[in-house]
Amino acid sequence: MIKFPYGISDFHLIRKEGYLYVDRSAFIPLLEDAGRQLLFLRPRRFGKSLLLSMLANYYDVRTTDAFSLLFGDLAIGQQPTAEHNQYLILRWDFSKVSAQGDIEQIKSSLFVHLNIAIQEFSLRYKSLLNHPVKVNGTDALGSFQSLLNMAQDSGYPVYLLIDEYDNFANDVLMQDASDERRYRNLLEGEGILKTLFKIVKASASEGKIARVFITGVSPVVLSDMTSGYNVATSIYLEPRFNELCGLTQEELIPLTRQVLTECGQDTTEQTNMLETLRQFYNGYRFCHRTEHPLVYNPTLCLYFLRHYQLESEPPRQILDGNLAMDAGRMRYITALPNGHCVIEQIMDDEHPVSVQALEIQFGVEKLREVQQDSRYLLSLMYFFGILTIHAISGLGNLVLGVPNLVIRALYVERLKRHALPRPQDDQLAEKLAEQFYQTADLQPLADFMEQKYFAVFSNRDYCWSNELTVKTAFLTLLFNDIWYIMDSETALQRRYSDLVMVIRPSMRHYATLKDFIFEFKYLKLDELKLTGEQLRGKSRAELEAMPQVQQALRDALSQLRQYRPVLEKKYQQPERLECLAVVALGFERVVWQVLSA
Template sequence: MIKFPYGISDFHRIRTDDYLYVDRTAFIPVLEEAGRQLIFLRPRRFGKSLLLSMLANYYDVKTTGEFDTLFGNLAIGQQPTPEHNQYLILRWDFSKVSAQGDLEHIRSSLFQHINQAIKDFVRQYQAQLTFSVDIYDDDALGSFQSVVNVAKSSGYTVYLLIDEYDNFANDVLIQDTTDAARYRELLQGEGILKTLFKIIKASASEGKIARVFITGVSPIVLSDMTSGYNVATSIYLDEDFNSLCGLTENELSTLVQQTAQSCALPPTQTATVMETLQQFYNGYRFCADMTQTTVYNPTLCFYFLRHYQKKCQAPEKMLDGNLAMDAGRIRYIAALPQGSTVIDHILDEQNPAMLQELENQFGVENLREVQQDSHYMLSLLYYFGVLTIIGRNGLGKLILGIPNLVIHSLYVERLKQHALPRTQDEQWASHLAEQFYQTADLQPLADFMEHKYFAVFSNRDYCWSNELTVKTAFLTLLFNDTWYIMDSETALQRRYSDLVMIIRPSMRHYAPLKDFIFEFKYLKLDDLKLTGEQLREKSVAELEAMPPVQKALQDALVQLRQYRPVLESKYQQPERLYCLAVVALGFERVVWRLLD
């Protein structure tokens, strides 16, 4: 049985309590060569804190006697670098700093955290420190200068590890997008953070700090602090470190094989488990080099495999609560003046979002651009982990896309909340969708779409075809990753306007559930030579009898006949597969037909 370290970022505990550790120590020599002060960005829950913990244990003078236990059978254990176990480790975690209240409250929280870390440092290294450290309750910057001076005087240098350096500054920004004052006070002029990093820079240049490793999520603070700290090397877009955090395909495949053995799964079922993980958790690329493999979200993979190992079946919910904050990041972007247009564009598979290059430093002077310029918004979404690099176009522009289905669900949920803000409407829509999964009768949902949904979608500033708009509207009502995989593009080689709903392998034992393929068509009111009011007065039978509607239905049915054999062959249950042609008449009426 594998002890998956779900939610555990303590390297020492993982290694001494026999938890799984996916070896990243081979990167240590490369990191040492990259620079003495490094900045590394990754989305939340990608293993940054565990990386820092591993580095702390490797370089700490206090773990010298445990080196073989901690690193002996890892890559670095065979050829350690000369710097192992040479430093005193000082760690800060800015996710523990509160962004609530005014500047003085934030300053107080930051100083309390720094001072507490220094007190822990002094207790940890009391045998190494030959002088006492002065700790100032109202001046943690002075405390910091005192501790590095004492370490140097005692014959040691400090390795400073800063986790989530941008956390509370980002929170200040996101809490109120119109209030740049607190953010400016934190970072510009002689702001707290800027002053702090100037002291770090000076201490490093004086030989008191040997190395600095900083992690965070986005570069939104960097341009505001770089004048005070312009010596760090940014490695977060370097292809050499694409897989420094995250799981590779080979690593995950090995874990799936081990899990499958504990559940005595046949090879076909093992392959199905791997396919599910690929669809829901893979797809992240952290550099512009398209030859680099995509990586998996490790936290979600461990969440899934831990459950599978215990129950020998997949968890019902593919998204655990650890990504709730990612949904908040999407809401933040969507709430900006041009944010909803950016979110709409991201969901347009025919015309994907593109950038010449990612914005890699922006701060308070760019707030207007962040709120209005799609380049900044798309870059932020990339750093948040809800967009990734999926390719380049003919001119070398980066093509951005949603990495996987679990992130896709966050976008869809955002659209649904916007379209159905009233709880009772959302609950009724979910009830109608659940009925449809079992009956394949689309009419109740079509009626709901006509009366409740189309008014919202018709007013949106869509930059794509209306056919895709109709698909998006139905997707938001039907999306359900508990029972369904809402994508089979590879299997079908389908056109983008189709919506495919395949029952998840772990849910196929629920007999009432059905598989679905949709083909959507859109007819403009001008083409129909009718007004919206005239359409609303017609019966369904009258709508179906209209020649443009008949043609659109027949065209859709022809395409569905081409798709159906592919899925019938793949899933071997043709009796569960229902193919639906759906025609939207403006944003007024819906006509649909099942393929015989």
């Protein structure tokens, strides 16, 4: 059976104990040619730590005897570069640094981490160093400089690997978006993080550090350090490194086939498995060249495949808890000026957002300008992994979009929290949605929409109201990734105003669940020549009798008649398919009708 290294980023352990390793060693010569101080950015849980561990084992002078075991059957093992096993490796992982407390407490946590890494270095290379490293418990910067001096005296070059360089600084920034003082104290003037990177920069210039490889999530922290560390070569948008981290469809196909074989299942199930993985975990592109393959989130893929291997079925909860921290990124985004409006704009699939280029030289100061220019916020969302490059426009702009349904769920959750801040309303909405999945009776949910959901919309929302707004409102109430694949646009080659809810393949055995196609129409109050108060005073029968409403329903039902045969043919269960026409009258009332068979 495949041993999936879920939650394991130790390359030596993975190779020694026979865990699955998707070979990325062929990139080593490209990385050597790219520069001596490299910056590589990817979203969380994308395999950056494993990449650094692979590089550490490849370059470490102490792993020479294990080279054949670790790399013999990998691409680099056939043609190793001249630099393999030539370095003393110093590794820092800033995800281990606490962002809690005041600036002195954060500094103390950073110094503890640095000193532990320096002590480990000293012990590992004790036999190779002419003199011991002097570790100063209160001054880790002094300890670091002692290490570099002792390494230089020994004649061995140092390779510095820094994982998640911006992790604790980002945490400081996002704990309270309205209070940037602690963040600035880390990075500006003689801030401790800026000072540390100034030493790295100077030491590399002096030849005390031969190579540096830095991973992180965004360039914000580096930009805010300005001259503190402005010498790194940024490789994170280069097409040749698009697949340096993550998994491709080509790599997943044999894995899914083998897992099905191990479970004793027919490989015809592979189509459903691959479609589920694609809908929920695929969709990332890290360069402007659209001919490069889309990349899957590797952590979520391993979570899915390991669960399937153990239980012979996909996980019920499609979102692994390891990605839950990304919800904090989304909360931070919505707290920024204009952040909530940008999220609503992103949900408009018919009019996708685009930028001429991703902003890579911007700090926290620029994020304040999103009310005038959303490029900085959109770029930050790209680096966080909650937006990705979907396409290139006719003018060469980068068209951005939500990567997959797992990330779309984060957007939906933020919009739902905005509309339904009271937990009891949220719980009632979930209960009504579960009833609807089984009965196709939309009326209780429509009543809830009128009484609770529409009440939170402001006058600004009225100005921007359209079919998309109505679709988004229903999407937030009905979104459920346990039972459904939501908004499957390729299934119908449809217009974007529709909402499609298709039962997940692994959930189709629940006989009471139904598939749904929605067609939404929106009528403005001035079209109806009625006020909101007048609409609220009319019965549902009176609303349905209005000529404008009847015409909107006819138009919606006509479109549904075109869509229904596609899903009936695809899933071969026409008796489970419900087609609903929904007409919103301002943000006051909802009228709906089922397309008869």
